[in-house]
Every structure is written in structure tokens, then in C-alpha cells.
Amino acid sequence: MSFSLSANKENKKVRVWLDGCFDIIHFGHANAIRQAKALGDVLVVGVHSDEEIAQHKGPPVLNETERCRIVRAIKWVDEVVENVPYITSVATLDKYNCDFCAHGDDLTTSADGRDSYEEVKAVGRFKEFKRTAGVSTTDLVGRMLLATRSHHSSALTVGEAEKATFAQMASSPNSQNSPYTKTCQFVPTTQQLVEFSTGRAPAPGEKVAYVCGSFDLFRECPRFLFGV
DSSP, rough: OOOOOHHHHHOOOOOEEEEEOOSSSOHHHHHHHHHHHSSSSSEEEEOOOOOHHHHOOOOSSSHHHHHHHHHTTSSSSOEEEEEEOOOOHHHHHHHTTTTTEESSOOOOBOOOSOOTTTTHHHHOEEEEOOOTTTTOHHHHHHHHOOOOEEEEETOOHHHHHHHHHHHHHHHHHTTTOOOGGOOOOOOOOHHHHHHSSSSOOOOOOOOOOOOOOOSSSSSSGGGGGGOO
């Protein structure tokens, strides 16, 4: 399928491309997807294959099938494309008829150290949004490896915690503290609640369901859990 700007003008739908690993999905992933969808009308999400991630970043925790199923369950996602290249090209945007690619303001590099979005940036088909601070898959893996009861207690950033904890670990080899369990705390605000809500009150006769749970480390789950 070739890219046609005139075709997009006719149907008046702006198609946005967002790609990623989406391994051990967390609030940061959801916020990135939400922000990308807000940039257009249709959000097409590409999920990198296990092989591509292993080559450029390291082996994923969840396999490609699991990661794709999770992404499909998120309410802002309109289309999912499996097994996409780690390096985003203009040819990929054209193939799926997307106007531009969206990504956070953090730099993503390939195995050889190049900007993964270098090509689409060069032709002006790239839009940037703010990365969610204080959460990452790497940090979550670190928490799981340590699995303490106090890894949510610190208000230190990851960088500050690393400096302090490495110094402590050096003086006390038997210490069980880890620098990867100190994270920024996410405090919801009214504005953030509005951004993530549908903004629609239940109509007369509609049923409202309440779902409770710990929801620790989201896996494949029903679409309604993400608030359709």
C-alpha cells in the first residue's frame, strides 16, 4: 500500500504511526499511546518482533504474541501491526498509509548507535510528545529481581538513588538494597484524570461495571480494563 497525501485529505483522517517494544506494559506506555492518539484520528501501533528487540536492545521478557495482545487491549489503539522493524522508515509509514510517526522526547538508538527515527525526522514526518518520567521497563525488572516490601517508599529519582545506593553497597557488600527500586512517585491530578477518562457520563439504562484488583504488571487482559 503506497502513501497518498491526497487520499488522506479526501477522507480527512490523520493516521498516526507509533511503534515500540511494549514489554511489561506500564503507565508510561499507556500515556505514550494516549498522547500519540491525540495527535490524529487513527492510531496505528507497530510492535517490534522478538528478534529485532534482541538485536538492538536485548531480549524481551514477554514474547511478541503476548505483547501484541496487550497493545490491542488499549482503548486508544485502532490498528496493530506485528513484526515491525526496530528502525522506523518512510517506507513503513507509506505501507500503512500513515501521515507521520510519533514518539516521546527520549532518544531511541539502534544497535549501531544511530537515532531509530533519523529517516522520518529528516523528511519532516515525525512528531514528539513528552516521555512519562519515573517509570520504565528496566526499572520494573529491577524491582522484580529485588522484590522487597519497601521498593515504593523512596521519593528519589532513579539517578539519585543509584548514586546513594551504590555507595552504600560498596561499603556493605551484603546489603540487599538495589538502585533500581527507587522511583519517582506518580501522583494523579484532576487534569490527568480528565485526560485518561472518556468524558462521557452513562446514558439512561446503561450498566456500570466495577472491576477491582491489584493490577500489578499488566498482561493480556480484557479491553474494558483500559476503559473503552
